[in-house]
Amino acid sequence: MDTKKVGLDTLVGVFVLVGILCLGYLSIRLGKLEIVGGDNYRVYALFDSVSGLKKGASVEIAGVEVGQVDSIGLDPKQAGRARVVLKLQRSVKLQDDVIASVRTRGIIGDKFILLRPGGSDTAIGPGGVIRETESSVDLEDLLSKYIHGKVD
Amino acid sequence: MITLTRKIGALTLAGLTEMGRMFNFILYAFYIAIKSPGHPRHVLKQMIFIGVRSSFVIVLTAAFTGMVLGLQGYYTLTKFGSEGMLGVAVALSLIRELGPVLSALMVTGRAGSAISAEIGIMRISEQIDALETMALEPFKYLVAPKLVASLLALPLLCAIFDVVGIWGGYLVGVKLLGVNPGAYFGEMQKSVEWKDVYSGVIKSVCFGGIVSWICCYKGYYTGHGAEGVSRATTTAVVMSSVMILIWDYFITSVLL
Numbered sequence: 001m002d003t004k005k006v007g008l009d010t011l012v013g014v015f016v017l018v019g020i021l022c023l024g025y026l027s028i029r030l031g032k033l034e035i036v037g038g039d040n041y042r043v044y045a046l047f048d049s050v051s052g053l054k055k056g057a058s059v060e061i062a063g064v065e066v067g068q069v070d071s072i073g074l075d076p077k078q079a080g081r082a083r084v085v086l087k088l089q090r091s092v093k094l095q096d097d098v099i100a101s102v103r104t105r106g107i108i109g110d111k112f113i114l115l116r117p118g119g120s121d122t123a124i125g126p127g128g129v130i131r132e133t134e135s136s137v138d139l140e141d142l143l144s145k146y147i148h149g150k151v152d
Numbered sequence: 153m154i155t156l157t158r159k160i161g162a163l164t165l166a167g168l169t170e171m172g173r174m175f176n177f178i179l180y181a182f183y184i185a186i187k188s189p190g191h192p193r194h195v196l197k198q199m200i201f202i203g204v205r206s207s208f209v210i211v212l213t214a215a216f217t218g219m220v221l222g223l224q225g226y227y228t229l230t231k232f233g234s235e236g237m238l239g240v241a242v243a244l245s246l247i248r249e250l251g252p253v254l255s256a257l258m259v260t261g262r263a264g265s266a267i268s269a270e271i272g273i274m275r276i277s278e279q280i281d282a283l284e285t286m287a288l289e290p291f292k293y294l295v296a297p298k299l300v301a302s303l304l305a306l307p308l309l310c311a312i313f314d315v316v317g318i319w320g321g322y323l324v325g326v327k328l329l330g331v332n333p334g335a336y337f338g339e340m341q342k343s344v345e346w347k348d349v350y351s352g353v354i355k356s357v358c359f360g361g362i363v364s365w366i367c368c369y370k371g372y373y374t375g376h377g378a379e380g381v382s383r384a385t386t387t388a389v390v391m392s393s394v395m396i397l398i399w400d401y402f403i404t405s406v407l408l
Contacts (some may be wrong), residue, residue, distance in 0.1 A: 014204075015204045015308065016203075016304075019305075019312055022312045026247065027346060030344040
């Protein structure tokens, strides 16, 4: 009887552990759930337009993913500008003359943010603002410029 | 004309009574499960029956579901030259829809029918009446442990289903059809959100409740004789499968 009980417990234990392991794999590896907040910091970037950029889009330096777009909203201080919060890995250091631009992967691919590091000595810390930005290129805008012959 | 009106009235009343009885049943089951949960060993036994014994069939169906998703997804995506998105297609359809629904359907077929037959036979052989005569609460021994166990076991089974299915898709997509393994998992990690995972978990908890609710109810109020039990078992399985799919639609429209 007692050994049967132990077997019963073990069986349920194994089942629950495997289930929780799978759940953990799904949420942490795939769902990117951060239990302890992760080793990240946030900086702000102000754009004229971030049309097409989505929350969770990747932030890259030289093609290497170094973070994600945490949130997108309007700038509370400057009306009509977009403020994007970038969540970057702690190991990535940014200078204060870094240039952030909204780029498109391929012609119709996802939008992402490309950071081009500058040469300044002063770094942007957590909560800092990236001033040099290039907005997303609007394909329709470009096409209409081309059609109406206002290409400069 | 009058007889027709009377029949419609009788049917409506019968339907409403049935619904009310089902609702009372689940409320009382939750009340008992919280108030006097009984020995955890009862729940443990049901966990074995509903969870552990179902895991083999879950793994088997999950593997083949994932593999067929990999196959179908590949042939669709290759038309657009975007086989790299195969991982996303497999993972999202598994985590959001197929995992919770198929695992719940498998549990309905495997454990739900058995639950309803077990309780039904106890009813017709007057064992439930015997419990009541001895002033023992039948819900405490028959319904509450099954309810708790299925609420716990279904999300776990669903998670196992998802993971096995994703690896099944990997097997076909990457090993057999030659999709880039980095793209398979990389795109998957980029596209699957925490929201997708928890909505799947919420779904499977609800389905666990539905399965044990309907199967226990149908067994508890079974008809007379062997025929009654067989009818109760059939309706329990059919009704819970249908309810799972209906509820799936509504919960998806709320969570999305």
